[in-house]
Amino acid sequence: MKKYVIINCKTYREATGDDAFKLAKICDDVAKETDVEIIICPQFTDIYRIAKNVDIPVYAQHVDPVDYGSNTGHVLPESVKAAGSAGSLINHSERRLRLADIEACIEKLKSLGMISVVCTNNINVTKAASALGPDFVAIEPPELIGTGIPVSKAQPEIITGSVDAVNKVNPDVKVLTGAGITTGDDVKKAIELGTCGVLLASGVIKAKNPKDVLMDLVKDI
Amino acid sequence: MKKYVIINCKTYREATGDDAFKLAKICDDVAKETDVEIIICPQFTDIYRIAKNVDIPVYAQHVDPVDYGSNTGHVLPESVKAAGSAGSLINHSERRLRLADIEACIEKLKSLGMISVVCTNNINVTKAASALGPDFVAIEPPELIGTGIPVSKAQPEIITGSVDAVNKVNPDVKVLTGAGITTGDDVKKAIELGTCGVLLASGVIKAKNPKDVLMDLVKDI
Amino acid sequence: MKKYVIINCKTYREATGDDAFKLAKICDDVAKETDVEIIICPQFTDIYRIAKNVDIPVYAQHVDPVDYGSNTGHVLPESVKAAGSAGSLINHSERRLRLADIEACIEKLKSLGMISVVCTNNINVTKAASALGPDFVAIEPPELIGTGIPVSKAQPEIITGSVDAVNKVNPDVKVLTGAGITTGDDVKKAIELGTCGVLLASGVIKAKNPKDVLMDLVKDI
Amino acid sequence: MKKYVIINCKTYREATGDDAFKLAKICDDVAKETDVEIIICPQFTDIYRIAKNVDIPVYAQHVDPVDYGSNTGHVLPESVKAAGSAGSLINHSERRLRLADIEACIEKLKSLGMISVVCTNNINVTKAASALGPDFVAIEPPELIGTGIPVSKAQPEIITGSVDAVNKVNPDVKVLTGAGITTGDDVKKAIELGTCGVLLASGVIKAKNPKDVLMDLVKDI
Numbered sequence: 007m008k009k010y011v012i013i014n015c016k017t018y019r020e021a022t023g024d025d026a027f028k029l030a031k032i033c034d035d036v037a038k039e040t041d042v043e044i045i046i047c048p049q050f051t052d053i054y055r056i057a058k059n060v061d062i063p064v065y066a067q068h069v070d071p072v073d074y075g076s077n078t079g080h081v082l083p084e085s086v087k088a089a090g091s092a093g094s095l096i097n098h099s100e101r102r103l104r105l106a107d108i109e110a111c112i113e114k115l116k117s118l119g120m121i122s123v124v125c126t127n128n129i130n131v132t133k134a135a136s137a138l139g140p141d142f143v144a145i146e147p148p149e150l151i152g153t154g155i156p157v158s159k160a161q162p163e164i165i166t167g168s169v170d171a172v173n174k175v176n177p178d179v180k181v182l183t184g185a186g187i188t189t190g191d192d193v194k195k196a197i198e199l200g201t202c203g204v205l206l207a208s209g210v211i212k213a214k215n216p217k218d219v220l221m222d223l224v225k226d227i
Numbered sequence: 228m229k230k231y232v233i234i235n236c237k238t239y240r241e242a243t244g245d246d247a248f249k250l251a252k253i254c255d256d257v258a259k260e261t262d263v264e265i266i267i268c269p270q271f272t273d274i275y276r277i278a279k280n281v282d283i284p285v286y287a288q289h290v291d292p293v294d295y296g297s298n299t300g301h302v303l304p305e306s307v308k309a310a311g312s313a314g315s316l317i318n319h320s321e322r323r324l325r326l327a328d329i330e331a332c333i334e335k336l337k338s339l340g341m342i343s344v345v346c347t348n349n350i351n352v353t354k355a356a357s358a359l360g361p362d363f364v365a366i367e368p369p370e371l372i373g374t375g376i377p378v379s380k381a382q383p384e385i386i387t388g389s390v391d392a393v394n395k396v397n398p399d400v401k402v403l404t405g406a407g408i409t410t411g412d413d414v415k416k417a418i419e420l421g422t423c424g425v426l427l428a429s430g431v432i433k434a435k436n437p438k439d440v441l442m443d444l445v446k447d448i
Numbered sequence: 449m450k451k452y453v454i455i456n457c458k459t460y461r462e463a464t465g466d467d468a469f470k471l472a473k474i475c476d477d478v479a480k481e482t483d484v485e486i487i488i489c490p491q492f493t494d495i496y497r498i499a500k501n502v503d504i505p506v507y508a509q510h511v512d513p514v515d516y517g518s519n520t521g522h523v524l525p526e527s528v529k530a531a532g533s534a535g536s537l538i539n540h541s542e543r544r545l546r547l548a549d550i551e552a553c554i555e556k557l558k559s560l561g562m563i564s565v566v567c568t569n570n571i572n573v574t575k576a577a578s579a580l581g582p583d584f585v586a587i588e589p590p591e592l593i594g595t596g597i598p599v600s601k602a603q604p605e606i607i608t609g610s611v612d613a614v615n616k617v618n619p620d621v622k623v624l625t626g627a628g629i630t631t632g633d634d635v636k637k638a639i640e641l642g643t644c645g646v647l648l649a650s651g652v653i654k655a656k657n658p659k660d661v662l663m664d665l666v667k668d669i
Numbered sequence: 670m671k672k673y674v675i676i677n678c679k680t681y682r683e684a685t686g687d688d689a690f691k692l693a694k695i696c697d698d699v700a701k702e703t704d705v706e707i708i709i710c711p712q713f714t715d716i717y718r719i720a721k722n723v724d725i726p727v728y729a730q731h732v733d734p735v736d737y738g739s740n741t742g743h744v745l746p747e748s749v750k751a752a753g754s755a756g757s758l759i760n761h762s763e764r765r766l767r768l769a770d771i772e773a774c775i776e777k778l779k780s781l782g783m784i785s786v787v788c789t790n791n792i793n794v795t796k797a798a799s800a801l802g803p804d805f806v807a808i809e810p811p812e813l814i815g816t817g818i819p820v821s822k823a824q825p826e827i828i829t830g831s832v833d834a835v836n837k838v839n840p841d842v843k844v845l846t847g848a849g850i851t852t853g854d855d856v857k858k859a860i861e862l863g864t865c866g867v868l869l870a871s872g873v874i875k876a877k878n879p880k881d882v883l884m885d886l887v888k889d890i
Contacts, residue, residue, distance in 0.1 A: 014299060014300050014412070016297050016298060017293060017294075017296060017297075017298040017299075017303040017305075017306065018295060018296065018302055019295035019305075020299075020306055022295070022303065023305075023306065023309025023310065024309070027410050038426075048429055048458050049302075049303060049305075049306045050269050050271035050302065051272070051274050051275055051302075051309065051310035052306065052309075052310070053272050053308045054272055054275050054276050055275050055276075066300075066311075066660075067299045067300040068299065068300025072238060073238075074238055074239060074240035074243070074374070074426075075238060075239065075280070076237050076239075076321055076373055076429075077237060077321055077322075078235055078237045078238075078288045078289065078316070078319040078322050078428075079240040079288040079316070079319055079321065079322030080238055080289075080291025080294075080319075080321070080322065081236040081271065081272075082243065082270060083301075084240075084243055084244075084270075085238065085244065085270045085272045085273065086271075086272055088243055088244025088245070089244065089272035089273070089439070095299070095300070097546075097547060097548075098299040099299075099548075100298055100299040100300065100392065101300030101303070102546040102547070102549075103300065103546060103547065104539075104544040104545060104546050105539060105544070105546070105547045105548070105550055105568075105573060105577065106539075106541075106544055106568075106569050106573055106574060107544075107546065108547055109570070109572050109573050109576065110659055112376070113572075117446050126547075126548075127548050128551070128578050130555075130579070130581070131547055131548055131551050131580075133579040134547060134551065134576040134577065134579040134580050135547065135576065136252055136573040136579075137438075137572070137576040137617060138572050138573075138575070138576050139572070151297070152297055164632045166302055169353075173619060175297055175579060186297050191295055197551075200401050207297070207299075208297075211399040241802070279710065287692055297860070302671070317840065318767075318768060318769075320769075323767040323768070323769055323770075324767060324768065325765040325766060325767050325768070325769040326760060326765070326766065326767070326789075326794060326797060327762075327765055327789075327790050327794055328758075328765075329768055330791070330793050330794050330797065334793075347768075347769075348769050349772070351772050351776075351801050351802070352768055352769055352772050352801075354800040355772065355797040355800040356768065356797065356799040356800050356801075357800075358796040358800045358838060359793050359796070359797050360793070360795075396785075396800060396838060423758060456741060457738075457740060458738070458739050458740060459735055459736075459739050459740040459743055459745040459748065460737060460739075461737035461745075461747075464747055464748050464751055465747075465748065465752065466738070479689055484736070491744075491745060491748045492713035492744065492748075493713050493714070493716050493748045493749055493752035493753075494712050494717070494748065494752070494785075495714050496715070496717050496718050497717050497718075502705055508742075508761055509741045509742040510741065510742025510743075513681075516680055516681060516682035516685070517679070517680060517681065518679050518680075518681075518682075518763055518814070518870070519679060519680040519763055519764075520679045520730045520731065520758070520761040520762075520764050520870075521730040521731025521744075521758070521761055521763065521764030522680055522762040522763070523712075523713065523714075523742075523878055524681075524685065524712060525713045526682075526685055526686075526824055527680065527685050527712045527713075527715065528831075529863065530686025530687070530714065530715075531686065531714035531715070532686055537741070537742070540741040541741075541743055542740055542742065543679075543739040543741050543742030543743065546825040549778055566884070574687075593739070594739055614882065631821055635867025649739070649741075650739075650865065658751065665743055665825065
């Protein structure tokens with residue numbers, strides 16, 4: 007089974023503009039030395055430049071459930087595709103969406119041939135999200151995000167419970183572990199618990215040496 | 228007094244990706260033949276490519292009142308600046324903001340040396356917005372947006388009333404006329420009513436020949 | 449199997465203040481002549497007075513996912529319970545909630561011994577909502593709400609598809625048919641399609657004679 | 670000049686259902702012993718019962734900018750009036766509104782003969798809010814809310830700056846001091862700084878003896 011490491015740039019200073027570009031190049035370099043699929047999620051304004059210059063997949067951090075038309079200031083899924091994105095996170099805990107809009111975004115991304123990663127916060131929500139048929143769900147208990155305390159150690163039962171729930175409701179959906187991931191051990195544990203990889207942000211982006219962290223993250227998988 | 232024509236790309240199909248790029252080049256060409264300042268507001272994902280390739284100012288359609296940090300899926304003002312934007316629309320009728328967030332966005336844009344254009348819907352709201360000290364307010368009665376019925380003809384008293392209100396509260400704020408603008412006559416009228424230009428979208432973007440429309444818009448000012 | 453007719457007062461003039469009170473008394477009268485459970489959902493401000501004066505269950509139209517504390521202007525589930533509500537609609541198409549908030553509201557209502565009715569707009573969303581374990585889901589394709597065109601006739605496949613989906617994901621969840629219901633025939637059809645009743649608003653509230661409409665609605669079930 | 674003490678019940682346990690009722694009776698008692706106008710803002714579900722049983726004005730904590738119609742789960746200004754409210758807070762920091770909606774709420778409340786109190790967070794926002802012509806603005810720096818540190822001591826320049834701004838933009842608007850108010854001294858200071866009273870919540874509601882606190886609050890004015 008293929009393994010995934012998804013890097014969420016958020017609006018970190020270390021991942022804005024030129025710095026996002028440099029970080030994406032590092033991810034691209036590491037991806038060439040591993041079988042793990044590394045995916046980067048830059049800010050909207052950085053997608054075009056990054057997608058033109060790396061071979062790894064680039065995902066947006068969010069899309070709005072809108073079509074071509076009068077939607078000033080919204081993030082049109084077609085626009086992130088045109089800029090080079092192959093998919094998008096949706097419903098991150100910092101950008102929660104209404105249920106009907108999550109469904110609409112998944113369908114829209116599907117119709118554009120794009121990958122959807124729905125972030126969730128507990129087993130019930132993971133179950134509901136997987137019923138909508140996205141490509142991935144990523145479980146991130148909000149209280150652990152950015153703490154460096156890996157959910158895979160602090161609350162492994164949320165991960166295994168989510169994997170079980172998804173297998174019952176929609177076994178085609180791939181499950182990712184999020185929140186508090188910083189080391190290769192965390193990734194290994196996440197995979198042992200039955201998920202196919204991790205979604206992380208500060209663990210890589212705020213690191214003194216992002217390349218070393220990335221190499222460590224993928225070394226055992 | 229300098230005159231302005233601001234083109235809002237919204238999420239129109241004709242102003243997404245390559246088409247946004249072509250449209251921006253047309254605006255750039257026309258700007259070279261006139262004293263009017265033409266400004267284009269592309270989607271977030273198109274800002275970088277356009278800003279690198281045109282001489283006219285590029286504004287975002289929206290920014291979020293956030294700082295560097297954990298704000299997945301939000302539009303960081305610093306990110307649109309890094310991509311080449313010189314300013315941003317805020318509070319468009321299709322992307323209304325909370326009052327405190329408008330204030331925060333104006334202050335943030337100011338601190339970054341960027342221009343703020345606050346969209347408003349009636350005289351009272353224009354008065355309130357101008358009290359916040361943005362560079363521009365753009366009055367767009369929502370019921371006229373996209374109709375081709377120019378506010379400057381349908382409801383000139385909204386424009387003159389807004390100009391009066393702004394002059395009392397904060398005369399440094401420049402006023403733009405929006406909603407229903409499609410011809411050079413509409414622009415002329417808008418300027419006669421005391422505003423310094425127009426904000427428009429479909430009138431140019433949905434036109435068969437955007438260049439002709441743009442040339443007509445700026446011909447008499 | 450018990451049958452249900454839920455009346456949503458929305459913010460209709462005919463169901464505000466004294467008029468809501470009168471309407472609730474009519475529902476109460478009709479409920480005494482039938483085995484069908486009739487439930488009324490008044491505006492927040494009308495719950496207390498109605499609940500003190502009728503025997504039928506009173507549900508809120510919405511609750512916020514908040515606890516006791518600093519939540520000015522929010523609808524605390526404990527407050528609607530204290531006023532006499534036995535349950536609440538949530539996620540109505542006119543008051544959509546974020547996925548994580550729907551889950552939190554269902555859990556909160558459950559912990560208070562209250563009934564949850566989650567409104568949904570299509571089969572996928574119904575499936576997701578039922579995975580969260582509410583007492584009811586009510587399917588209301590938004591394009592039919594208020595039209596008088598019953599979903600049970602216009603799009604029966606949405607109802608049967610939703611019933612099938614719920615049965616697979618969580619057979620304990622009861623399914624209601626919403627949108628466009630105005631007659632006893634519509635209710636009969638809704639029940640034939642496998643749901644246990646209807647959610648309606650204008651069909652009763654805007655009727656010249658709400659009592660006659662109510663009597664007709666329940667006559668064949 | 671008349672003085673005001675407005676008590677915001679928020680969703681505090683001590684101000685829900687029967688407890689809100691008891692608190693309102695206490696406010697009513699104290700009001701009879703002072704010239705200060707005491708106003709209580711209960712939760713929506715408590716308005717009816719309280720308004721029927723006290724002589725002091727009852728305000729809502731929030732209203733939505735909607736009219737009679739299809740607005741499930743929203744707070745219709747007409748419904749809070751029908752329940753006995755004489756006014757409403759709007760734009761509290763825990764329930765911020767969009768600028769255009771604040772304006773619409775003020776106009777709607779005015780048309781219903783109701784009082785509007787717009788909460789604001791800094792001098793600029795106060796200036797903008799007062800340009801909309803509400804009856805009151807209440808300045809509450811969010812970082813001081815619930816702290817017991819009175820804004821009138823911690824940041825008196827925000828209060829005096831706001832009073833100056835309001836006097837320039839719209840001298841008919843009355844100004845209230847909010848955030849951190851707990852004692853009669855705080856109220857005295859608030860009035861010395863040029864405001865006509867205070868908006869407070871936990872200082873009274875979380876007090877062991879709310880009546881004593883209320884008596885202390887009004888004793889010197």
